[in-house]
Amino acid sequence: MSCIDEMKYEILLSQCSFKEAREYIKKNFKDVVEVPPGYRIFDTFLIGVPPLFVGIEGEDVIIPYTKPCYGTYVMRIEGGDEIEKLRAKR
Template structure:
C-alpha cells in the first residue's frame, strides 16, 4: 500500500467495492466528510468512485478507503488528531462550496 503502509493502519475491511467502503464509513463513524478523488490524506492521493467518504471517530482516528491496484479496496483506520482536524476543516469548506454552487 505504498507510504500508507508506513503508518501501520488497522485494516477494517478488505477486498470490497468503493460503494461498500463508503457505506461502511458513513454508517460506522462519528463524523463523515465527502471528497472528490485526488484528495490527499496522510500525504497520499486517495482514489475511488466519488464521493469518497472519510470518517472521523471520537478518539481522533480517521477511517478511510484506500485502493491499491491489483489488491483492491481496503477500509483503514489510523489515529492522528492533527490530520483529523485538517479533514474536518477541509470537509466543512467542501460543504460550503457545494452549497454556494446550488
C-alpha cells in the same frame, strides 16, 4: 508523513468495492467528511468513485484506501494533523 504501508493501521474491511467502502464508513461512523477523488491524506492520494467518505473517530481517521492490483480497503489510522484538515473542509 510516510507511506501508508509503513504506518500503524488496522484494516476494518478488505477487498471491497468503492461503494461498499463508502457505505461502511457512512453507516459505522458518526463524524464523516466527504472528500473529492484525489484528496491528499498522509501524503497519499485517495482514489475511487465519488462520493468518498472519510470517518473521524477519536484520534483516528477511517479512510477508503485503494491499492492497485490489491483492491479497496477501509483502514483506521491515527489521524494526527489530518483530523483538523478534514474538519476544515466542512
